Amino acid sequence: MSRETRALQDDEATGPAVLWLLDGEALWKRNCVGCHGNMKTDMKGVAARYPKFDGKRLMNLEQQINLCRVERQKEPAFAYESRDLLSLTVFIGRQSRGMPIDISESKPHLDAGRATFFRRQGQLHLSCSQCHDERSGKSLVGNLIPQAHPTGYPIYRLEWQNLGSLQRRLRNCMIGVRAEPYAYGSQEFVELEYYLMWRAQGMKLETPAVRP
């Protein structure tokens, strides 16, 4: 990560993600505080444990939020990549910043996610593994290929000049290999997210991160 990008990420007062954090806090105070109380204590460590399998279904944080919205609050679900959902997700994620990622294993879902990670896709016929395992550290069009540990999502991506979710970033990758991307919220994406977070087990959550 370049020095300048790291400085943007570490700027707690006026980093670009602060705008969404403030919106998230307002949403929390309006919608969530009734059941969940103080966000600093009640939400600490939560984001570091998602996605998780609760016995019935595998869910990422966005889906968990929408579950509360629809089933408990009887409100319509937030749309993926909507400002509201991103703000709330990044706000909850922020409460776990600095904590180690701690994903509990559910073998069938992990295997499904792993299969996607190793499967060649798209017109360019490339798998995630080929760039992010075999060629990480090397250069692609002037940028460093990372190992693809999603430690900081939702991220402020300089290319988007916006905050975005892990699924949005995964869609970029799929378009990059000229594959038809999975739909937001699809089972394939949640399983891939699950595998990627499990693969990053123990790493510190950096939400919200800044990436090029």
Next chain:
Amino acid sequence: MVLACGSVLAGPAHAQLPPNIIALRKAALEEVIRKVTGGALVRPGRVKLDIPPLIENGNSVPLTVRVESSMTAADHVRAIHVFTEKNPQPNLISAHLGPRAGRATVSVRARIADTGLVIAIAQMSDGSYWSDSAQPVVTLSACLEDGLI
């Protein structure tokens, strides 16, 4: 006007850059500098333009300009202007300061379209102009979202 002659906007839907784009952009830059200085001499010095030499992503480039000045009522920086040569239009930011600033410095996050000249010009209270410039290298992101731009 500068924008009209340097612009690629007035034309068919699919943008095509004119063949003499380098000359046009250079002329546009010189024109905006002339508008600020009135043709006065711009001397390199007293100004420090801080910009990363290798830019990871041109969409958000942290840039700081510092000018040596005691910032007193008698001798201070009136304005700091930053221009680029390779952006579609040359203006980036013009900051208006004065003795109350304490220090002549301004920081901004900029968009730098391509590898090329970035120039900061300080307008002093005594009517003189000083500058610093840099030629940062801009790389592109690897996996562009829509494959456009």
Next chain:
Amino acid sequence: MSRVVVNVPATARRGEVIEIRTLAGHDMETGFRRTQLGELVPRNIITKLLCTYNGVEIFSADLHPAVAANPLIAFTTVATESGTLQFRWIGDNGYSATQTASITVV
């Protein structure tokens, strides 16, 4: 999206030069981008940032499309007296946002 954030130290010594950081939530649409159908996306940017200190203008900046989205602009001022700093952002299509910050100067 008129979210704005300013970072001003709460207290300062008289005569101290303080750093002020401002952040505004804005797409800063350049006017140079095209849609997938080739149509130009019209310009929509913040054009000016003004800062007054107890009513006296201490800083202003003219912004152009080359300023990145969600613009961060940082500058300095001398802490002269206790009071209020007022920030105003003005832009295309009637965009306007304000924020204030108090400072105690000892």
